[in-house]
Amino acid sequence: xGIGDRIRQFRLEKHLSQEALAQQLDVSRQxxxxxxxxxxMPSTANLLALCKVLGVPMDALTENGEAKPGQVPEKxxxxxxxxxxxxxxxxxxxxxxxxxxxxxxxPANVIGYADAETGIVVVGMPVxxxxxxxxxxxxxxxxxxxxxxxxxxxxx
Numbered sequence: 297x298g299i300g301d302r303i304r305q306f307r308l309e310k311h312l313s314q315e316a317l318a319q320q321l322d323v324s325r326q327x328x329x330x331x332x333x334x335x336x337m338p339s340t341a342n343l344l345a346l347c348k349v350l351g352v353p354m355d356a357l358t359e360n361g362e363a364k365p366g367q368v369p370e371k372x373x374x375x376x377x378x379x380x381x382x383x384x385x386x387x388x389x390x391x392x393x394x395x396x397x398x399x400x401x402x403p404a405n406v407i408g409y410a411d412a413e414t415g416i417v418v419v420g421m422p423v424x425x426x427x428x429x430x431x432x433x434x435x436x437x438x439x440x441x442x443x444x445x446x447x448x449x450x451x452x
Contacts (some may be wrong), residue, residue, distance in 0.1 A: 300334035302357050303358075306350040322348045376442040383439045386432045394425060 307317050307328075314332070315329035318325040321342060338346060347354050 298334045299337065299357055300332040303328075303338075303346060303350075306352050306356070310350055312349075317349065327356050376439070376446045379435070379439040379442050383432070383441040385437045386428075386435055388424075390428050394421075395426065397421060397425060420451050 307314070312320075314328045315325045318328045321328075325337070327338075329340050340364065343354065343357060346357060350357075
């Protein structure tokens with residue numbers, strides 16, 4: 297189905313004549329006729345105006361068309377998988393760093409120790425690890441939401 301067929305379909309769904317649509321777009325009725333017969337293409341400005349008047353997204357008018365029910369749009373098709381892989385990689389990195397920080401040779405009953413005359417080292421989990429775990433938690437939540445939306449989209 298070409299763009300002209302889509303324009304005609306949406307125009308008829310809105311119960312608009314070619315003349316009424318042309319008046320709303322401030323173009324001639326012949327221009328609308330040429331668009332619907334695929335003899336001419338509307339300009340970008342007219343496409344945007346058509347979307348507004350007909351109440352449809354740009355994808356509905358273009359050659360790409362709308363996604364059919366149960367079909368994942370190409371644009372976001374691999375996003376949940378990329379999120380999942382990122383989540384797993386970040387979790388593994390966080391765990392490796394966290395385990396590495398726990399293997400400190402300082403005895404468990406010591407809060408801090410002097411490493412020189414005037415320096416004091418306080419032992420504990422570094423702040424960047426808290427940040428890393430926080431980012432990881434956010435990524436896990438985003439991944440779960442993406443998977444739920446993907447499953448919901450496939451069912452609908």
